[in-house]
Amino acid sequence: MERIGFIGVGEISKAMVEGLSDGTQEAPPISLSPRNAATAADLAERFPNALVRKDNQEVVDHSDIVLIALRRADRHDALAGLRISAEKTIVNVIPGVAADELRRLLGTDAPIVAAIPLPTVRERGSVTVIYPAHPVAEAFFDRLGGAQPVPDETAYNVLSAVSSTVSTYLAYLGALADWAARNGVPQEAADRYVRSLFQGVNRSLGEESKPLQAIAAEHETPGGSNERIRTTWFDQANGAALGTALDGLLADLEQPH
Numbered sequence: 001m002e003r004i005g006f007i008g009v010g011e012i013s014k015a016m017v018e019g020l021s022d023g024t025q026e027a028p029p030i031s032l033s034p035r036n037a038a039t040a041a042d043l044a045e046r047f048p049n050a051l052v053r054k055d056n057q058e059v060v061d062h063s064d065i066v067l068i069a070l071r072r073a074d075r076h077d078a079l080a081g082l083r084i085s086a087e088k089t090i091v092n093v094i095p096g097v098a099a100d101e102l103r104r105l106l107g108t109d110a111p112i113v114a115a116i117p118l119p120t121v122r123e124r125g126s127v128t129v130i131y132p133a134h135p136v137a138e139a140f141f142d143r144l145g146g147a148q149p150v151p152d153e154t155a156y157n158v159l160s161a162v163s164s165t166v167s168t169y170l171a172y173l174g175a176l177a178d179w180a181a182r183n184g185v186p187q188e189a190a191d192r193y194v195r196s197l198f199q200g201v202n203r204s205l206g207e208e209s210k211p212l213q214a215i216a217a218e219h220e221t222p223g224g225s226n227e228r229i230r231t232t233w234f235d236q237a238n239g240a241a242l243g244t245a246l247d248g249l250l251a252d253l254e255q256p257h
């Protein structure tokens with residue numbers, strides 16, 4: 001079985017380790033980098049297949065697949081001087097760090113695959129976008145809910161920008177609950193109702209043969225109150241502002257750093 005190593009053991013690595021290890025029949029051997037010792041030690045204690053290594057090079061040496069899950073600013077400090085031989089596979093989850101840059105930094109001939117895992121890989125509940133298609137990376141993310149290879153780097157960056165809207169979506173739900181609370185509904189009841197409302201709505205996303213805009217239309221009566229909020233709040237100016245924010249992020253992701 002392929003051995004997996006994590007350089008950077010923060011939130012997203014934790015989710016991947018849990019998804020690979022929790023309640024699975026055949027959990028792969030996992031090596032964890034030692035920094036963020038509390039999270040690494042917690043994972044190693046919970047999962048017998050996971051071990052904390054003494055340094056990042058040891059993680060690489062004990063792995064067939066090396067996950068790079070660092071904050072962008074830490075990449076030079078963490079990766080300079082690491083030796084990764086050509087038969088290993090590198091999976092990079094740092095947004096906006098192109099394969100060419102990583103290859104120069106690491107001085108390696110190993111294949112480099114970029115990936116956008118979401119925290120729900122913890123429950124093996126989301127598909128991970130990868131670029132380029134690569135059988136080892138695909139098999140890895142199949143263990144975590146599935147892999148979705150995209151044909152080019154632009155498509156990868158576009159979907160990376162789209163996946164950066166999740167906290168905005170959740171903050172929007174929070175704003176609805178807060179508005180209800182300001183208008184007299186106890187906060188707990190408002191939170192509970194908003195959660196239940198959108199959990200129900202999100203289930204309708206499972207109808208994959210239906211376009212998203214058709215699902216939206218089904219939740220709206222012509223002349224009704226859903227239409228009123230959409231057209232008065234999510235109006236042209238608001239839709240255009242969203243497009244501008246995404247365009248700006250995409251330009252940043254596409255620019256070499």
Ligand SMILES: NC(=O)C1=CN([C@@H]2O[C@H](COP(=O)(O)OP(=O)(O)OC[C@H]3O[C@@H](n4cnc5c(N)ncnc54)[C@H](OP(=O)(O)O)[C@@H]3O)[C@@H](O)[C@H]2O)C=CC1
Pocket residue numbers: 007008009010011012013033034035036056069070071072074077078079093094095116117118119
């Ligand atoms: N969280 C998410 O949902 C997603 C995140 N990403 C991307 O993945 C990357 C990691 O994100 P996330 O897990 O949230 O970030 P975290 O900050 O939670 O984790 C990054 C980890 O890297 C560690 N680190 C820093 N320097 C080194 C080093 N020299 N050697 C080894 N480890 C080091 C940090 O340790 P310390 O805390 O001690 O500094 C920290 O634990 C980011 O680039 C992010 O944009 C991608 C998809 C989804």
